[in-house]
Amino acid sequence: MPLPADTDVSTPKFLRDKYAIVGVGETTYTRGSGKTTRALGTWALRNAIADAGLKASDIDGMLSYSGNDSTPSTFMAGDIGARLNFYMDCMGGGSSTEALIGIAIGVMEAGLCKCVAIFRSMNGFSQVRIGGTGARSAAPVNGDMLHNRAYGWQSAGQNFAPTFMRHMYDYGTKPEQVAMVKVVHSEHASNNPKAYYKKRFTVDEVLSSRIICKPLHLLDCCVETDNATAIIVTSAERAKDQRHKSPLIRGIVGRCSKPRLDMHYQHGPISRVAGYYAKDILWPNAGLGPEDVDAVGAYDAFTFTSMLQMEDYGFCKKGEGGEYVSSGITRLGGKRPQNTSGGHLCEAYTHGMNMVIENVRQLRHDVDDYCPMGPDGKRQHTFDYREGGCRQVKDIEVTANLGWANPATGSAMVMRRGT
């Protein structure tokens, strides 16, 4: 039986603007939370539900991701008092937030549930160190891991370094250009009351910080923090009843990958990252292009990751990332500000979700900063981006989030301001 035209799901256009992020929430960003991941996750979920103006009983779907360092949905749902019609806890890190939003839309389209809460809870500093020190560093090395970890090639920074190094070789990218990613993101963090590190850094400070693993200095690497983050996704139709003008999801690409994920350096160019493939799904799904985007959250586990993604998603030409991130474009007040909360380099490390939360608040025109509070309890944004001032992007309509698992796998999402 042929389907009526309006249910043709073979076109990405079908789902454009049909789902929204109606609530976002997080714990404080800290080191030494003194709480279990269960308690942190519950805290973030309660904040997201309250932000959406929902009741816990409105949540009937739950998704989470972790590297066996979190508490599963079953416990979280119990703690907030939600009865679930669907849940799933996935393995994964930095490419997960956008991918799981895509999955949430899929299961709602399939009729499995109506409102999905997605969370990531982690004690990334006080329990399972994200940088790989502590218990993980002394773990046994079995089978396929012999081809990397046996060589002292284990942490994320070590794993990605051949791509970063080769990019400098292939394109002449300079350390002082890459350092500008940290400089700019730290400027943004200085106007974010929630940021773990609020200090503004200079290029010299980045380049004179100690070398961790060439080409990475300490200040090229993200912060390790304890925190939980949560977002709530439901249909745009249901979102109309909520408190906010909820941002609408235009398009998503999830865990799009380069060839040979078993050891992706077998395929080149190794200075190319997954965005090279993901862009051809993201932009057609969104019906928009890089030129339409007002602000970007480009995964900054390292300065390099942010820069490389801007190239391969088409914000600048391949090889010109160093020039792009040091041109002023990425600053608040520039043409396309980037990581306006300070991102993973400064605000907190959450495996990507804080940068989605930030873009949701940017699109609501309601980020928290140091602007004077109005009578309605909202910041009266001044758009003066000097230290201790504003970080709201003026008249922002469209954002992009570029999630990164590793050079070979990425996820991304485009949102637009709600109507």
Place this chain on the structure above:
Amino acid sequence: MSVKGDYMGMALSIDDLDGENISYFKHCAEHQFHLQKCDDCALVRYPPTTACPFCSGGNATWTAVEGKGAVYSYLEVHHAIQPAFKAKTPYLVLLVELDTQQGQPTPDDGLRVAGNLTLPNGEFALPEVVKTVGIGTRVRMVFSDVAEGLALPQWTIDETATQPAKPWRYPQE
């Protein structure tokens, strides 16, 4: 039979069902470098897999491959994560593109084999040697013995090769 050994303070092991890695490291223990050559498309692959990444052929034959090539990319670790590596810093992890099968099956492909920069006896290279190696340096394979049935392929400077005048290194020393 599973393989077990201790190396650099780490417990290394290969499960008895993991025939691909057992075969790979058994050759290494004999100081020979063998890779799987696909019986269908005749392409060689690294690291070991259970089917051909180029044609998905299920059968392969372990074939001797020359352990020679040039550094394709590298990292230089100053802050080690694994405890026993702290005494070896700064150490290099090299990604070496073999001369064998370079640019095949597509121009962007190559057999890029990981290893530390070591002396010919498999011991870690000293800091003054680390400083001389970068992208383009010609290297040859040597082995670090770990246990019966297990040695790790490593890379040492190829003394007989013509070296680039100045291999590319990260600009800040």
